[in-house]
Amino acid sequence: MSDFILEARHVSYSYGSGEEPSLKDLSLSIRRGSRTAVMGSNGSGKSTFFLCCNGILRPDEGQIYYDGQPVTYRKKELLDLRKKVGIVFQNPDMQLFSASVYQEISFGPLNLGLSETEAKREVEEVIQKLGIAPFRHRPAHALSGGQKKQVALADILVMHPELLILDEPFAALDPSHVRIIRDMIQSLGEDRSMTVVTATHDTGFALSWADEVILFREGQVLAQGTPARILTDRELLSKTSLEVPAVIQVFENLQAAGILSKGLPSPKSFEQLNMYIKRTAHKENTHGT
Numbered sequence: 001m002s003d004f005i006l007e008a009r010h011v012s013y014s015y016g017s018g019e020e021p022s023l024k025d026l027s028l029s030i031r032r033g034s035r036t037a038v039m040g041s042n043g044s045g046k047s048t049f050f051l052c053c054n055g056i057l058r059p060d061e062g063q064i065y066y067d068g069q070p071v072t073y074r075k076k077e078l079l080d081l082r083k084k085v086g087i088v089f090q091n092p093d094m095q096l097f098s099a100s101v102y103q104e105i106s107f108g109p110l111n112l113g114l115s116e117t118e119a120k121r122e123v124e125e126v127i128q129k130l131g132i133a134p135f136r137h138r139p140a141h142a143l144s145g146g147q148k149k150q151v152a153l154a155d156i157l158v159m160h161p162e163l164l165i166l167d168e169p170f171a172a173l174d175p176s177h178v179r180i181i182r183d184m185i186q187s188l189g190e191d192r193s194m195t196v197v198t199a200t201h202d203t204g205f206a207l208s209w210a211d212e213v214i215l216f217r218e219g220q221v222l223a224q225g226t227p228a229r230i231l232t233d234r235e236l237l238s239k240t241s242l243e244v245p246a247v248i249q250v251f252e253n254l255q256a257a258g259i260l261s262k263g264l265p266s267p268k269s270f271e272q273l274n275m276y277i278k279r280t281a282h283k284e285n286t287h288g289t
């Protein structure tokens, strides 16, 4: 088993002859069991890359490797690859077709040849896990955007993918649904049995969630590294549409004002920053008395 679940080497892809390539000599690797945030401006090639990951698109040049083996695009192997690589699309309407939420989620397991009883058990488990029981009998087209996202995620999770790709899961959601989907993603693959890749513009989320950040720009990888390195690099971020996470900005202001020590590592979240502030205040109170 390879350490890298997926690698792209020198991948280029154009949607049509004579069109500007959407991916240009793109190379990257995704470690098995990791959480990776793929970030970059609109149109930088994130979705195109994802479609290459499960063989929906075939690179014009270069090669995708899954578990160390080159993807061959033979029918049987492609079907196998699509069982292992699940993509939750940015627009859930691209994914949901069935008469009811329950039927929608059971379609995949039944199609794989599971019995009605086995499929029911799998579907019930995912329905409970994602808290979507209240709308299980409703038609997918009658759900809100946030509910559709939850069902689209259930649709893929029920297939137990090894590599789960979430394409902008927070797009067009209100804050309460952002929280629901965010909590779901936080809990996914906690035991690291599933590799999760998320395209997002939310640098605060990427900082707290990801092990690795990959920055895309104009169909290429601009940088790949830890969130603490990539998301604090203003010069790098200025080449994309991204901003330094709010928690880092507040942290740096507190350091500049002499309130927090310069030696502290960058916090991953506001909870961690609050802890720094409380500890510093406690030390000062102790020394002051």
Ligand SMILES: Nc1ncnc2c1ncn2[C@@H]1O[C@H](COP(=O)(O)OP(=O)(O)OP(=O)(O)O)[C@@H](O)[C@H]1O
Binding pocket: 015, 022, 040, 041, 042, 043, 044, 045, 046, 047, 048, 049, 090
């Ligand atoms: N079906 C398509 N036909 C033609 N061109 C396309 C198609 N899909 C995407 N493109 C083009 O490919 C380039 C990369 O688009 P892509 O959707 O991969 O970027 P993205 O980083 O996912 O963007 P976003 O953040 O807006 O989702 C863009 O120039 C886009 O216009």
